[in-house]
Amino acid sequence: MDIFENKNIKPMLIGENQEAFDSPDYIYELKLDGERCIAYLDKDVTELRNKRNMKMLAKVPELSKIHKQVKHRCILDGELIIIRDGVPDFYEIRRRSLMSNTFKIQLASSKLPASFTAFDILYYDDHSVTDLPLMQRKKLLEKVIKENERIAISRYIEEQGIKFYQLAKQNNLEGIVAKRKDSKYYLDKKTKDWIKIKYLLDDDFVICGYIHKDGGVISIVLGQYLNKELVYKGHVTLGLSTEDFQLIKTTPQLSTQPFNELPSGNENAVWLVPKLVCIVKFMMKTANGGLRQPVFKGIREDKSPKDCTI
Incomplete structure (x- = not known):
């Protein structure tokens, strides 16, 4: 069954916690303090679903047009975040996800708008790309998205995990994630190809x-x-x-x-x-x-x- 039409993806999960390390076989990304979300983006519509496959767009209506920022039909894995004082604020995105009053949601979205940061792509044009190595998926991600204030691509560095972790720690951020460069994307599985390196436990x-x-x-x-x-x-x-x-x-x-x-x-x-x-x-x-x-x-x-x- 086509995973875009089915819209029932359970994302891949981090399978290990470790201390910071350097390796040429990994890339390193910031661990954003938000809510994990899968974005189904077509030429006419945006659909956002959380890890339990609950529809999220009603909670973040400011993201209803992010499909206009992609050049091909795609499924993206990423993080819903709200930036406050220059850093992701988990309390704000959690507060928003629990809201049900439409007026309060609109008020919150105008005051502290949410954004979606994509760190992986699972589907491109008309087919799944989960079997591609991570670095090929990253190139595809950069090719697909036109960034604006509502949608961004997660930045990463190579090899220097220890320095990157120290930088996250200095800025009181949650930590970083190390990902093996040649790893595939396994739906609904924990994998040690992704390693969490946390400052704030x-x-x-x-x-x-x-x-x-x-x-x-x-x-x-x-x-x-x-x-x-x-x-x-x-x-x-x-x-x-x-x-x-x-x-x-x-x-x-x-x-x-x-x-x-x-x-x-x-x-x-x-x-x-x-x-x-x-x-x-x-x-x-x-x-x-x-x-x-x-x-x-x-x-x-x-x-x-x-x-x-x-």
Whole structure:
């Protein structure tokens, strides 16, 4: 079946985390702090879908004409971002993706417009190009797109991964991604051909419940899946906004806790159906898998709870 007509692509995922390294076999790109998106661009229409294949254009109507910036029918893999103070702001794109009020979306899009940065091409003209080596796909990408303020091509450097990582770190950016030059694009697979090199650590967790603490403080109970079973991963308290908690509170409740093993200190928790996913920043993981200095970064709709794995 033609992947352009089917419009059900699940993108390739990063399969490894490493320290920064130099290699002539890799290119290095900035890891943009946004929302992963697949763009289906034809001569008359733009369609944007996130990793769960949810349509996104209603959330970012300012991108409805980016099909006019491509010279051939294509499918692009990239990142939806909103730039604030010169850097991608994950909170803003997450906030936008959760909006449903048309007027508020239009207001937000005029104040802080989104853009799409393409880092790969999966389809060109009338056929899939996923079997081409990465560097050939990069050349095709440059050939297809006419950049403007709403659509851009991800820049990369060759060989000097350590210096590039240091530059990202100096600018307080999320990190970089190393990609093997000869790698193909594998739909719906994690691959070690793409390597994440992060300065600011974060991970995705299932929201399993919450606890009211003294002084009106709310602590979110986190979990991740191991062999289809939820494993307790601790709490996060800092960074939780009123807006996020209002959404969490509307989640249906469970009568019992969802874990096989639960440490003490959770007796007063309100347990929730595990349907929401959040991102949590932290300094490092402890020896037993806990999080040191965790900070709640936001709820994400583009990832299934079952994909939050240890």
